[in-house]
Amino acid sequence: MTERKLSSTNYRNQSFLEEKCTLNELLDLVSKRWFTDVLFCIEEGHNRFKLIKDELKYISDTILSDRLKLLEKYQLITRTEFDEIPPKVEYALTEKGEELSTLLDSMCEFSEMLIPQLHS
Amino acid sequence: MTERKLSSTNYRNQSFLEEKCTLNELLDLVSKRWFTDVLFCIEEGHNRFKLIKDELKYISDTILSDRLKLLEKYQLITRTEFDEIPPKVEYALTEKGEELSTLLDSMCEFSEMLIPQLHS
DNA sequence: CAGTATCCCCCACGATACTG
DNA sequence: CAGTATCGTGGGGGATACTG
Numbered sequence: 001m002t003e004r005k006l007s008s009t010n011y012r013n014q015s016f017l018e019e020k021c022t023l024n025e026l027l028d029l030v031s032k033r034w035f036t037d038v039l040f041c042i043e044e045g046h047n048r049f050k051l052i053k054d055e056l057k058y059i060s061d062t063i064l065s066d067r068l069k070l071l072e073k074y075q076l077i078t079r080t081e082f083d084e085i086p087p088k089v090e091y092a093l094t095e096k097g098e099e100l101s102t103l104l105d106s107m108c109e110f111s112e113m114l115i116p117q118l119h120s
Numbered sequence: 121m122t123e124r125k126l127s128s129t130n131y132r133n134q135s136f137l138e139e140k141c142t143l144n145e146l147l148d149l150v151s152k153r154w155f156t157d158v159l160f161c162i163e164e165g166h167n168r169f170k171l172i173k174d175e176l177k178y179i180s181d182t183i184l185s186d187r188l189k190l191l192e193k194y195q196l197i198t199r200t201e202f203d204e205i206p207p208k209v210e211y212a213l214t215e216k217g218e219e220l221s222t223l224l225d226s227m228c229e230f231s232e233m234l235i236p237q238l239h240s
Numbered sequence: 241c242a243g244t245a246t247c248c249c250c251c252a253c254g255a256t257a258c259t260g
Numbered sequence: 261c262a263g264t265a266t267c268g269t270g271g272g273g274g275a276t277a278c279t280g
Contacts, residue, residue: 021235022232027150089242099230153254181263205261
């Protein structure tokens with residue numbers, strides 16, 4: 001087993017803190033509920049809190065807020081605050097965000113091949 | 121937003137059951153603890169229950185058993201039972217399993233670019 | 241408009257014990 | 261060797277109420 005792949009295991013067990021999580025950390029991130037939806041939503045131009053909330057109509061404020069923070073923390077989106085009343089904030093994908101979106105598209109394609117037959 | 125991407129959202133909210141989950145179902149799957157580790161472990165030739173358990177030394181029987189079942193259910197691995205005493209079972213990746221492993225390699229590479237700076 | 245603060249619930253995970 | 265059965269808990273997720 002390669003070191004690269006082992007590292008993710010070690011991280012999760014806090015056995016070898018020097019090693020970075022990377023893959024598992026990324027998977028934990030993108031598998032959080034609504035995470036990919038918010039990402040795709042911003043990619044398609046819904047660039048404000050309310051616009052995203054309306055588009056993903058069942059998402060809660062709490063979760064949307066959290067997911068936006070995470071996306072920003074990992075530098076997948078930028079957050080631009082305008083000094084206006086009422087408040088105005090705009091979100092946009094970064095290059096890394098675009099790259100992740102592309103990767104998720106591949107995953108999506110694969111999943112469409114893998115999953116459907118199980119539900120038939 | 122494309123239908124393809126929306127469908128995952130709808131699935132999770134059980135709003136439109138006709139639509140398949142696919143992406144989110146796949147992400148839920150691969151983000152389960154130890155899932156990718158077991159997949160990679162089998163890919164690298166550790167093809168029996170005990171071999172995997174020894175390689176991933178902190179995994180519990182319960183979880184390993186569950187992950188193997190899931191991998192088999194999604195036809196990512198095959199399970200071959202030999203009629204011997206003591207029992208002997210061998211696991212091997214399918215083509216779909218290999219394909220998923222390749223996809224995860226891309227994700228891993230991306231994660232190594234994305235994550236490390238956050239922990240420094 | 242763009243969020244925070246609280247409280248609550250459920251289930252994935254894990255530890256332990258057991259079996260054909 | 262290759263698992264299953266059972267039980268306990270921690271944290272992610274969601275509903276609701278509130279704020280600058």
